[in-house]
Amino acid sequence: MRSRSTFLAAAAFAALVGALPLQVSAQSVHRAYASSPGNPNSFNSNELVESGHQFFGSASRGIALALQEAIRRWGEPNGYILGQEASGAFFGGLRYGEGKLFTRNAGDRRIFWQGPSLGFDVGGDGARTMMLVYNMPFTEALYKRFVGIDGSAYFIGGFGVTAVAAxxxxxxxxxAGVGARLGVNVGYLKFTSEPTWNPF
Structure with missing residues (x-):
């Protein structure tokens, strides 16, 4: 996975200009779409915090704060992903990750994600990542491009939190550990069932 991240923005920057879709406005995504509290197919905050504690370890207080804020904004998810990713940028950038998707009624499965980004940023990083998934009708519905929601990026408890929608x-x-690069996330994430070098 880390070797994939070394293929960075030399080719991506030119492609990004024509490849990035328009950002989704935060006002166009309403919390009413999120799973309602108590839904047997969703995950409550206690379950998510416990998984986050085990996954992030010493950063447990920060993940609890970040999860509570995410649930306050978007409600209870009906799936979540735990994984690792690597990214790098030279104004244009690339991100690659892999992890496991957890659901109530469809079991667990491996999942991969890739995506370009565009911003005033230079550098690289690797991070553990937890992704909350909302309104997923079936697991295969996740295999598409998710565009960043304008105005959704924020920091809490040492964690960077964003939102993407499709x-x-x-x-x-x-x-965890990517606060300095949160601003580059003008782009999208593409989820796949198999790893691929193609971020588009």
Missing amino acids: DEMIVVPIR
């Missing part, structure tokens, strides 16, 4: 689905990545 149709009525929302994915909220919560990343």
Whole structure:
């Protein structure tokens, strides 16, 4: 996975200009779409915090704060992903990740994501990532491009939190250790069932 991240923005920057779709406005994604509290197919805050504690370890207080804020904004997810990713940028950038998708009624499965980004940023990083998945009708529906929601990026408890959307689905990545690069996330994430070098 880390070797994939070394293929960075030399080719991506030129492609990004024509490849990036328009950002989704935060006002166009309403919390009413999110799973309602108590839904047997959703995950409550206690379950998510416990998984986050085990996954992030010493950053447990920060993940609890980030999860509570995400649930306050978007409600309870009906799926979540735990994984790792690597990214790099030279104004234009690339991000690659892999992890496991957890659901109530469809089991667990491996999942991969890739995506370009565009911003005033230079550097690289690797991070553990927890992604909350909302309004997923079936697992294969996740295999598409999710565009960043304008105005959704924020920091809490040492974690960077953003949101991306496709149709009525929302994915909220919560990343440790990438606060300085949160601003580059003008782009999208593409989820796939198999790893690929193609971020578009």
